[in-house]
Amino acid sequence: MATQVRTRFSPSPTGALHLGGAHTALFNWLFARHHGGVFILRIEDTDMERSQAHFVDEIMESLRWLGLLWDEGPYFQSRRLPLYDEFVQRLLAGGQAYCCDCDPQELEARRQAALARGDKPRYDGRCRERGLPLGPKTAVRFKTPQTGVTFWHDQIKGHIAFENQELDDLVIRRADGIPTYNFAVVVDDITMQVSHVIRGDDHISNTPRQLLIYQALGAEPPLFAHMPLMLGKDRTKLSKRHGALPVLAYRDRGILPQALNNYLARLGWSHGDQEIFSMEELIRYFSLEHVGKAPGIHDEDKLLWLNSHYLKETPPAELGRLLLPFLAREGIATDDVAKAARVAATLNKRAKTLVEMAQAARFYYQDPRPYDEEAAARYLTPAAAPVLSLALERFRAGAELTEEGLTALLKELARETGRKVVEVAQPLRVALTGRAASPSLTELIPILGREETCRRLENALHFIGKDV
């Protein structure tokens, strides 16, 4: 085994990077970083039909956004074809593989028939001893030992063993010359000197086949670690149907990368009772020993909780900068980072995502009318007019726009109109924000400014039907 830790993340570009892929990528990245090793990105694009270049870009953009930067690659399997051929030749020469000209369609029909009969659908090895030469219409199959046991010590699951007789002679090189997954992976992991293969446990049943190929090639296999899968609410493999979106969709929903990393890290891995981890802590504490065996169900609520935590932790200046594009998407065009920062500081305890925050920020930038119907009906009543008038008077007269000053003002207004503070605050709130719930008046009024505050109070008085 290589002395240096080398891990790889090897997505196939047949779709966007989803949560499950990010989970795998994160564990590989953390393991490499923890050991001061190398994290490799390899694109497994041997499925020419379904692979698309733009998915490669999207996968890389997703990883960059998460901060999971790779040290080597991206390598593309489609550009390493001669290498795979070389290894195929070695197996062919050693009698560990053979050519097969069985018709794929016929094979498929036999497969279906076996399945229908309730039999195990496996290749019957009819070309095994025919000694066919490599031709344009021949595939190459691996000669799987028909007896014996193949086993390994999984770094997460422990001892796992398969009877070789359960396996059949898999195709390692298609008739078109393109290697298949199980073969290309082995050749790549050997030549890239991968030390630890950390992947989803849906690959467990591929492992014995790969191990047998390492053996035939006389190469020492890497260590394997099969991590539990992420399941949807219905406990089946996570997919789009579960609302498990591509990584970039989480970005667009206003999820912070740190929240997603923290969430993904804690799914399947733990460090005592700790829930919140900085990337540095994750790197420091991560270990395969503390990765659990049981699959985890994706829990959107927990992600949102972590996101709201990080929203509260992010410094206002940074938050303001992050908020701008989300404001733009709400139709609020502004490049005033300083104001966005002040706005964000009043909203970060009240929002779970940047999208929510941008929506809640609307009143800071736009007239609050039309008022929320229910709120207006309840608070913008003739009975509230005296409060609004008096407030308007004070603001015009230069009431101090500081938190202390405004706190005092609210109390004065209450005393002078003979009401409770809440009874003056709510009409003011609806007049200024259009809604019955908002950040504190004492922090929102200074941001609105004197002029705008007065204008909104006048508008509210007009709304009630009282001239100013």
Add this chain to the structure above:
RNA sequence: GGUCCCAUCGUCUAGCGGUCUAGGAUACUGCCCUCUCACGGCAGAGACACGGGUUCGAGUCCCGUUGGGACUACCA
């Protein structure tokens, strides 16, 4: 169907034979704080799938049952 993997609160998990009348987090409920909504604080409810062993002693070890999942391609 076959092979393989898995099994603690709804969910994420701590637990590596005795300290477990099972801990934390989230979600939920109630109370407090309070200009609203949040935040925060406090409290509550909520789990070792079942059955056999092993052991002085089992959530922790073994076997079985049940349940769930993955794989079963000239996809990856």
